[in-house]
Amino acid sequence: MDVLADWTDQTRNDFRKRITRANHNLHTSPLFSEEAVERLIEIHPREYADFATMDETGSRTSWKTGDPGKLTGKELIRAVKSGRLWINLRNLFGIHDEYRALLDQMFEELQDENPGFHPVRILGGLLVSSPQAKVPFHMDRTDTMLWHISGKKRVFVYPHHDEVATDAEREEVLLHAFNDELIHRPEAEPHARYFDLEPGEMICWPLHTPHRVENMGTLNISLATEYTTPEARQLNNAMYFNGVMRRRFGWQPPRIAETHGFNRQARYIAGALMRKAGISVPVETPHEGGYRFEVDPDAPLGVRA
Incomplete structure (x- = not known):
């Protein structure tokens, strides 16, 4: 199976310079069936898994992390389907050999299609999220590609503009050990473009591009890959x-x-x-540390305080 489905001359010209959409075939792989994802959630080391919830606004201050306890993969998927949950299985490709082989193929094809593209460090994770889940306004410190596999997702993408995020605000992300969220101001919205993703679509953008995500009423499964280049x-x-x-x-x-x-x-x-x-400066995070809820498939929104 080829991963890339239609990498055109226009895609090649836009890649890493502008917002880029393309089609892929990952959604047809048995590695991403619901049963495979249930098993993956169950066997993936919990120290490399994030379980989060948010309120209906999806604001950065409403996000909090929780404890999945000893729930099975099937139970956790049930909680995701009925709740407002977001799961990130980090370091997917470093832990599971079959997914590592797929990542190697993905980036071999990308390098074949894009002469001069030489990523020096490639990571990624599997994102599983609820029908009403929202990812707050943020930027990634590495180049990122979102490969959509299941469900419907709306991605809001913003230009590099001071009304969206100033240099000082973007520096906060790079000065923090893990936080990547930005202050979301109303004046940013007129600058937004949005893209509705279906299974089999990929989207990426230039480094540090602010964006946010809203699911569109269905269980969502996506693969997020990130890579570093000398320029980044x-x-x-x-x-x-x-x-x-x-x-x-x-x-x-x-x-x-x-x-x-x-x-x-x-x-x-x-x-x-x-x-x-080790020269740095203290920066604040909008989140409190530690677990602040337990995942419960039978509770409203799939969480219990």
């Missing part, structure tokens, strides 16, 4: 340097989009050295 490392370290200097010394650097050549290279080197030396 350079940008992330340059923004890390800007973030530390802005917060420690009150320096107001020029917008990162206007920084090029030696200027950006110098910031990249300084940021890399700061990270290696």
